[in-house]
Amino acid sequence: xxxxxxLDKTGxxxxxxxxxxxxxxxxxxxxxxxxEIEMIFxxxxxxxxxxxxxxxxxxxPQYSNKHDILKQIILCNWTKLDNKLDISDRKLQYExxxxxxxxxxxxxxxxxxIVCQKF
Numbered sequence: 001x002x003x004x005x006x007l008d009k010t011g012x013x014x015x016x017x018x019x020x021x022x023x024x025x026x027x028x029x030x031x032x033x034x035x036e037i038e039m040i041f042x043x044x045x046x047x048x049x050x051x052x053x054x055x056x057x058x059x060x061p062q063y064s065n066k067h068d069i070l071k072q073i074i075l076c077n078w079t080k081l082d083n084k085l086d087i088s089d090r091k092l093q094y095e096x097x098x099x100x101x102x103x104x105x106x107x108x109x110x111x112x113x114i115v116c117q118k119f
Contacts, residue, residue, distance in 0.1 A: 001043050003087040005029075007079035017074055029071060040087070041066045044073065047092055053115045076116040 003021040017029035021040075032040075044050045050073065057063040057072055078086040080095045087093075099116060 001039065001087065001089055002085050003040065004081070004084075005074050005078040005086050006081035007075070017071065017079070029074065032067075034067075037067050037070060041070050043087060043089065044070070044092070050092065057115060072115065 001021060003019055005017060005019045008016045008018060018026045019029055019032075020026045041054075045054055053073060053076075054069050057069045063069045063072060075097075076099070077092075077094050077097065079097045082095070084093045085091075086095070094116075097116075
């Protein structure tokens with residue numbers, strides 16, 4: 001599995017996460033099927049730091065399902081369009097993105113870097 005994410009901030013109402021995996025066309029994250037969400041979720045949770053982050057998020061009611069957990073993980077780690085894959089079967093390539101929690105003042109982790117993996 002090879003995935004690149006980016007966050008389109010040009011929309012007037014809502015920012016949209018797009019992803020391109022393997023050699024398919026770009027698609028909206030919100031249009032993924034439950035099976036596709038499960039596939040990405042399972043790939044990401046293979047990595048110990050991400051497994052910890054996902055477990056922490058799952059303790060909060062607003063992250064009650066895999067879709068919502070994965071969406072927040074993406075927003076915290078992979079929103080820049082570049083020429084480096086964000087996810088592959090062997091590696092996660094973290095990006096230094098602006099913190100979505102800080103921008104809305106709602107970080108449940110008090111800036112401890114639990115969800116974002118930029119250490």
